[in-house]
Amino acid sequence: xxxxxMEPFRSQSRLDILIGSMFSEKTSALLRKLTQLSEMGLSVxxxxxxxxxxxxxxxSPPSPLLKGQTLNITTMKVTxxxxxxxxxxxxxDVIGIDEAQFFDEYLIEFVRTLIDIxxxxxxxxxxxxxxxxxxxxxxLDLIPLADNVTKLHAYCKRCxxxxxxxxxxxxxxxxxxxxxxxxxxIVGGSExxxxxxxECYLQLNSKKFLLDIDNDTASY
Numbered sequence: 001x002x003x004x005x006m007e008p009f010r011s012q013s014r015l016d017i018l019i020g021s022m023f024s025e026k027t028s029a030l031l032r033k034l035t036q037l038s039e040m041g042l043s044v045x046x047x048x049x050x051x052x053x054x055x056x057x058x059x060s061p062p063s064p065l066l067k068g069q070t071l072n073i074t075t076m077k078v079t080x081x082x083x084x085x086x087x088x089x090x091x092x093d094v095i096g097i098d099e100a101q102f103f104d105e106y107l108i109e110f111v112r113t114l115i116d117i118x119x120x121x122x123x124x125x126x127x128x129x130x131x132x133x134x135x136x137x138x139x140l141d142l143i144p145l146a147d148n149v150t151k152l153h154a155y156c157k158r159c160x161x162x163x164x165x166x167x168x169x170x171x172x173x174x175x176x177x178x179x180x181x182x183x184x185x186i187v188g189g190s191e192x193x194x195x196x197x198x199e200c201y202l203q204l205n206s207k208k209f210l211l212d213i214d215n216d217t218a219s220y
Contacts, residue, residue, distance in 0.1 A: 013115040015145050019128035020152035022172045023195045027098055029152065030125045031071065034096050037121075038072045042093040046075045047084075049102035081110040089118060100126035101137030108141050115145065131174035131193065133201075154195035169195035173204055 020026050034044045074092065078084060081103070089095070095114060100107060107124075114120040128151070130136040143149055153168040160166065173196045196204070 013119040014121045014147050015111065015115050015142065016123045017139065017142055017146045017149045018123065018125045018152065019139060019149070021129075021154055021169055021195045022127065022193050023154040023169070024152040025154070026125045026152055030096050030098055030123060031073070033123060034073050034094065035071055037094050042121075043091060044073050044094040044096065045088070045092040046073050046096045046098065047081075048075070048077050048098045050077045050079045051102050052077075052099050080104075081106055089114070089120070092120070094121045094123070096123045096125065098125050100124045100139045101128075101130075102126075103137065105138050105141075107138045111142055112145060127172065129171070131172050133171055156197035156200055157194045158200040159197055167197040169197055171196055171198065171201045173201055 018026055018029060031046070034046060038044050076084070076088075097103075097107075097111070111122055111124060114122050124139060124142055126139045127136050128140055153170065156167040156169040173194050174192060175194055
C-alpha cells in the first residue's frame with residue numbers, strides 16, 4: 001500500500017514513514033497527502049527543520065508541480081520539537097515531519113508520544129542515508145513503531161544523461177568540491193548532490209571506499 005492510498009482515522013493513531021534518496025519527490029508526496037487530508041476536513045500541520053534553508057518558504061524544495069498552489073496547511077520551522085506547545089498539537093489531526101534526518105534523537109520520543117498518547121496520524125519523511133550510504137539521523141529508529149514504510153526512488157542522473165535510460169537511483173552522491181566535505185550534514189541541492197544507481201555510485205566512489213578500508217585496516 002502506498003502513502004497516497006492510506007486512510008487516516010481520527011480515533012486511531014498511525015505512523016507512516018517515507019524515505020529515499022535526494023530528488024525522489026519525498027516532500028512532494030508528503031504535501032500531496034497533507035493537502036488531500038486537509039481537503040477531507042482534517043486539520044494538518046507541516047513541520048520542517050530550521051537548518052533547511054534551500055527554499056524561500058517553510059517547505060523543503062517541493063516538486064515544480066506544486067508551485068503556485070495555495071496549500072491549506074499550518075506550517076512551522078523548528079530546531080527542537082520541545083518548542084512546539086501541546087495546544088498547537090491538540091489543534092491538529094495530522095502531523096507531517098519533513099527532513100526528519102536533521103532532528104536529534106528526541107524525534108523518537110516526540111513521534112512515539114504523538115501516536116501512542118495523543119493518538120495522532122503522523123507522517124515522517126526524510127533521507128534514510130547520507131552520501132556515504134550511512135544511517136542519517138534517527139528516522140530509521142522509528143521503523144519498529146511504524147504502520148507502513150515506503151522507500152521512494154529518483155532516476156539515476158548519469159544513466160539518463162549518458163545512456164538515455166531510466167534506472168532507479170538508490171543513493172545520493174556528493175559532487176561538490178572535496179574541500180567542502182566538512183561533515184555529514186551539508187545542506188544543498190543539485191549544485192552539490194545527485195541521485196545515482198548502484199553502479200554509477202560505485203564507479204564514482206570506489207577510490208573513496210578503498211581509502212576507507214585501508215584506513216580501517218591500519219587501525220587494527
